[in-house]
Amino acid sequence: MxxxxxxxxxxxxxxxxxxxxxxxxxxxxxxxxxxxxxxxWWVSPWSRGRSKTMSDVMALPDGDRRVIVYWRPGCPYCERLRAALGRRGDDAQWVNIWQDSEAADFVASVNGGNETVPTVVIDGEPHTNPDPRVVLEALAP
Incomplete structure (x- = not known):
């Protein structure tokens, strides 16, 4: 869309x-x-408020950006991931690709030119629409 x-x-x-x-x-x-x-409203870029930008996330210490989720409003796969992660999802860094063109460019670069979301970077390795269990495992203390 x-x-x-x-x-x-x-x-x-x-x-x-x-x-x-x-x-x-x-x-x-x-x-x-x-x-x-x-x-x-659900598919608008403002449905979940302002998220962090890619540059904000990259400025964080390495330990705080082990899991970065690139998402966009209205994406059912992003909603599925968010719901599956529950409160544990708050430990990830969420970047809305509709509010950050640098993030959209990054997502396209790791997905063959497509802005496929959710794209989750776990310890520097990108995963396109991963199983929520993989992300939960990465977020485990």
Whole structure:
């Protein structure tokens, strides 16, 4: 999905709401518009707030950046990883590739030119969409 596709979701909600209600205002307009706004927020670059930049993470001591997760909003694989890690995921450094072009370039460089996420760097070695158990093992004290 294009990184700015989130802008069109509310418009889709209005069009679908109009079609469902025969272009008369009804509760369907409101419900469908609100659902589309929710989807728009979920896939927007700001859905989880501002994350760290790649340069911020690289400035940390080596021990604090053993696990770096490159992610983007709206990615179901990123959400799966975040959910599987639970509280342990807070020990990883999360970098949103939509908020940091340097991070997006790095992810593309290790994934054959594609911005495939989640890309997780564990002790300097990149892993594309790894099994959450691998990441949990790396985060273990």
């Amino acid at each position: 294009d990184r700015w596709m989130w802008v069109t979701w509310p418009a889709v909600g209005v069009i679908v709401g109009g079609l469902v209600s025969g272009w008369r205002f009804s509760i369907w307009w409101v419900l469908i518009f609100l659902c589309c706004c929710l989807v728009a």
